[in-house]
Amino acid sequence: MWPPLIIPNDPGGVTVVKTLINGIVDGQLLEATGSSLIRLFIGFFIAVVIGFILGFLIYKYKIIDDTLGFFVTSLQAIPNIVWMPLAILWFGLGVGSVIFIVILGAALSITITSSTAFKSVPPLLIRVASTMGSTGFHLFRTVIFKSTIPQQIAGLRLAWALAWRAVLAGELLGGSGGLGTLLDLGRSIQAMDLIFSIMIIIGVIGSFIDNFIFVRIERYVLRKWGILTTH
Amino acid sequence: MAEEHIILQNVHKEFQRKDHTPTIALDDVSLTIKKGEFISLLGPSGCGKSTLLNIVAGLEKETSGKLLVNDKPIKGPGNDRIVVFQESGLFPWLSVLDNVMYGLLIKKVPKQEAQKRALDWLQKVHLGKFAHALPHELSGGMKQRVAIARALVTDPEILLMDEPFAALDEQTRMVLHMELDKLWRETGKTIIFVTHNIREAVVLSDRIVLMKTRPGGIKSIFPVQAARPRNSSDSILIHLENRILTELEQEMEKVLKEELGSDYALKTNDLRVDPSNNMGSDI
Numbered sequence: 001m002w003p004p005l006i007i008p009n010d011p012g013g014v015t016v017v018k019t020l021i022n023g024i025v026d027g028q029l030l031e032a033t034g035s036s037l038i039r040l041f042i043g044f045f046i047a048v049v050i051g052f053i054l055g056f057l058i059y060k061y062k063i064i065d066d067t068l069g070f071f072v073t074s075l076q077a078i079p080n081i082v083w084m085p086l087a088i089l090w091f092g093l094g095v096g097s098v099i100f101i102v103i104l105g106a107a108l109s110i111t112i113t114s115s116t117a118f119k120s121v122p123p124l125l126i127r128v129a130s131t132m133g134s135t136g137f138h139l140f141r142t143v144i145f146k147s148t149i150p151q152q153i154a155g156l157r158l159a160w161a162l163a164w165r166a167v168l169a170g171e172l173l174g175g176s177g178g179l180g181t182l183l184d185l186g187r188s189i190q191a192m193d194l195i196f197s198i199m200i201i202i203g204v205i206g207s208f209i210d211n212f213i214f215v216r217i218e219r220y221v222l223r224k225w226g227i228l229t230t231h
Numbered sequence: 232m233a234e235e236h237i238i239l240q241n242v243h244k245e246f247q248r249k250d251h252t253p254t255i256a257l258d259d260v261s262l263t264i265k266k267g268e269f270i271s272l273l274g275p276s277g278c279g280k281s282t283l284l285n286i287v288a289g290l291e292k293e294t295s296g297k298l299l300v301n302d303k304p305i306k307g308p309g310n311d312r313i314v315v316f317q318e319s320g321l322f323p324w325l326s327v328l329d330n331v332m333y334g335l336l337i338k339k340v341p342k343q344e345a346q347k348r349a350l351d352w353l354q355k356v357h358l359g360k361f362a363h364a365l366p367h368e369l370s371g372g373m374k375q376r377v378a379i380a381r382a383l384v385t386d387p388e389i390l391l392m393d394e395p396f397a398a399l400d401e402q403t404r405m406v407l408h409m410e411l412d413k414l415w416r417e418t419g420k421t422i423i424f425v426t427h428n429i430r431e432a433v434v435l436s437d438r439i440v441l442m443k444t445r446p447g448g449i450k451s452i453f454p455v456q457a458a459r460p461r462n463s464s465d466s467i468l469i470h471l472e473n474r475i476l477t478e479l480e481q482e483m484e485k486v487l488k489e490e491l492g493s494d495y496a497l498k499t500n501d502l503r504v505d506p507s508n509n510m511g512s513d514i
Contacts, residue, residue, distance in 0.1 A: 128320040131288055132334035132385065133310035142333070146324050225323045226367020 003192040020197035029182070033201055036167050036178040039095065043102025044163045048156065050103065051110025058111070059118035072111050080105035080162070081169040088174055098170035098178070105166035106159040113155025117148035150221050157214040164206055236421045237264040237287060237389065242296035244282055244447075256282045258446035260296070267419045271432035271439045273475070275486055279447025280425045281393055287423060288314045288391050300389070310334060312389040313382040317397050319374035321366040327353065327377050328362040334385040352380040356410070372403035379411070383418065392424045396431065408434055412460055429475050433468045434461050441475060443482055445489070451478060 004015045023029030054072070058065045080101055087097035121144050129143045171180025179198050186194035244257040256279045264270055272280040285291040286298065289308040298305050300312065313334070321330050328349055335345035353359050356376040358369075366374060375395060382390055396404045412435060415422055426432050432439045436455050443450035453475060457467045 122320075124316060124318060124320045125322065127290055127314070128316065128322075129333075130308045131290065131310075131312070131314040131391075132381075133308070133337045138337070143322065146322065149324065224365065226365060 003196060014191075014193045016193045016196045016200070019191075019193040020200060023194070023197055029179075029197065029201065032177065032179045032182045032198075033205070036171065036180065037205070039098050039102060039171075039178065040163055040167045043099045043167070044106055044160060046099075047103045047106035047159065047163065048110060050107040051159070052114050054107070054111040055114030055116075056118060058115035065115070069115065072108055076108045076112060080108075080166050081173070084170060084173045087170075093174050094176045097174045098167060098176060101170040101174075102163050102166045106163040109159040109162055110155055113158065114148070114152060117151035117155065118144065120151065121147050150218075150225055150227060153214065153218050153221055157210065157218065160209065160214065161206070164202075164209075168202060234266040235263055236266040236268070236301065237262075237423075238297070238299040238302075239263070239283075239287075240297040240299075242283070242286065242293045242298060244279070244286065244291070245294045255446035257286075257293075258448045260448055262440065262449065264421060264423065267421055269415055269422045269424065269435060269437045271424045271426055271436040272442060273426055273429065273432045273439055273479075274442030274450075275427065275444060275479070275482055277447070277486065278442035278444045278482070280442050282447070283442075284314070284391050284393050284423060284425050287389075288312055290314070310338060310385055311387050312391055313385060313387040314391045314393060315375075315378050315382050315395045317394040319366070319371075319378040321374055321377055321381075323366050326363050326365055327358065327369070330366065330377060331381045331384055334381060338385060348384055349380075352384040353377075355414070356380045370403075372399050372407065375399060375407065376410075379414070383414065383420070387420070389421045389423070392422065394425055394427065397426070397428070404431070409460065411435065416459065429472050429479065430463055433472050433475070434463050439475065441478055444486055450482065 004013070006015055006017050008015050008018075020029070054068065058069045058072075083104055084097065084101060087100045091097040091100055125143050125147055126139070129139055134142060167178070168180040168183070171178040172184055173180075175181050175184070179202060183195060183198050186192070186198065239260055239262045242257055242260045243255075245253040245255055248254055260279075260283060272283060274280050282291060286293050287300075287305070289305050289312065321327075322333070325333070328346065331349035331352060332342075332345045335348060336342070340348070350359065350362060353362055356379060358373060358376055358380070361369060361373065366377070369377065379395070396407055399407070408431065415435075424432070424435060433455060439453040439455060441450045441453065442448065453471060455468070455471060457465055461468060
């Protein structure tokens with residue numbers, strides 16, 4: 001049922017720890033991790049740009065809010081891996097369809113959180129800035145965007161977790177290398193030690209990025225904004 | 232000093248309600264404000280005093296009428312007329328110093344000089360020590376001081392204050408009254424000060440504009456002829472306060488009658504209802 005973790009069943013047999021260490025040392029697991037992360041970053045970056053732009057348009061123009069806003073919310077209700085068959089038909093088995101899934105998953109979430117954030121900018125701050133002569137892009141850059149930063153970071157944190165899921169799901173179904181494809185390989189050669197090693201890597205990377213990047217930025221911002229006063 | 236600074240001629244403002252019936256916020260308001268004058272707009276809630284201030288600030292547009300500042304019509308907000316709001320509205324992500332510098336940088340003042348002028352003003356409002364603090368580390372009174380410094384550092388001709396001290400405790404308010412009075416005498420700005428506090432208006436202003444409700448407009452204007460710096464226990468001021476209070480009570484009663492039913496009496500009927508009336512029949 002379970003592969004041995006540290007002590008092998010037979011002398012010289014497989015263990016999860018051994019497979020994990022060997023995989024890292026000979027580069028197979030590292031390489032797969034690297035390519036998964038690169039897809040994650042590319043997809044996530046594009047998703048952030050798209051999400052912010054759409055979120056801003058939804059906040060700025062009521063007509064877009066009434067049309068696109070509703071559409072985005074409905075799309076968000078579809079789990080993003082459901083798009084994979086379509087993505088494979090459009091972009092073929094490979095990196096393209098994986099990145100497409102990542103962008104779709106994260107961008108929709110960022111669109112929703114960023115438009116909500118823009119809508120909740122305190123009107124008082126906008127009035128203060130405009131009475132001092134701030135208009136147009138200056139107003140956006142110095143006040144509207146700045147005041148949404150705490151919410152934007154919370155939104156990015158949520159979206160990044162969705163993106164990480166999407167990368168692995170995409171690779172699992174769509175091939176093209178990376179940790180997800182390696183998982184599928186582990187299944188087909190019945191190497192549970194490999195599957196467990198990869199699951200450990202996935203979990204470690206997920207919590208590492210969350211704790212060491214997002215939680216830290218979030219704490220810093222919340223403390224500076226005066227929302228969080230403890231710690 | 233007698234130069235006319237702000238001229239309002241038949242300013243009229245209507246709001247569209249949800250059911251498309253217009254509400255008249257300001258009906259035919261005409262007022263001339265001289266350069267360097269400290270003028271208070273006083274009245275119960277709903278009398279359009281904040282609306283009037285926002286129109287002068289350019290944050291709202293009048294429905295009809297004429298509005299001139301230095302003989303020029305107003306087109307939107309501008310940094311010659313800066314508003315201090317009831318809540319300080321400091322940017323929480325900027326330090327106190329950066330907050331005060333904000334308006335200067337918009338006016339393209341070089342950074343070094345902006346910093347120097349901002350520090351000067353922080354000293355004037357006794358917050359020199361807190362230049363690098365963040366807004367959430369300050370008390371309400373301190374925040375409001377920063378907001379005043381932030382408005383005055385850009386050297387606007389007109390300072391518009393929308394109940395700036397309403398959210399503060401009594402002691403802090405008294406201290407800030409004295410400081411505002413001093414700053415006004417030193418800088419000679421034209422100040423329009425919205426308040427619902429009669430004492431505040433009496434202590435600070437050259438003229439008090441008492442506003443009425445439904446429709447909003449000017450009820451009467453009281454000049455305040457007392458030497459400065461003023462003491463709120465000055466007999467002239469107390470006498471004036473009582474006169475204003477009497478007029479204000481009539482307005483209050485009108486508002487309360489509309490809100491609570493026509494048998495409500497604040498003072499004139501001494502709460503005694505005609506026994507022949509069926510009590511409460513018209514609530």
